[in-house]
Amino acid sequence: MSQGLDVPDRWFVALRGRSSSDHALDPITLIVTERQDTAGLQLEEARIIALCDRPLSVAEIARYLHVPLGVAKVLLSRLLDEGRVHARPPAASASTDTGMLERVLCGLRNL
Incomplete structure (x- = not known):
């Protein structure tokens, strides 16, 4: 519940009560769209489809959303x-x- 009210948490509802992924997704795993069809998707899922017309990491997707x-x-x-x-x-x-x-570390030190 959010803020002590009898209103379900937004993400609890959006994720249909799921709290973990069924896939082992590393933050740097690249995601790319296979099908542009967004029928039946939630807003956030449809945004992922649009964003991933080019490969994006899981971390980038979280940031954009x-x-x-x-x-x-x-x-x-x-x-x-x-x-x-x-x-x-x-x-x-x-x-x-x-x-x-x-x-990479040497390059960062030189900055």
């Missing part, structure tokens, strides 16, 4: 289940390449 990361993951879970979007997991080599990470 102004929602917590967990909410974005639950919204994306339904769209993934229905085949409306496709998830591209982050490349394993990019996250474990210590040389690249050291170069």
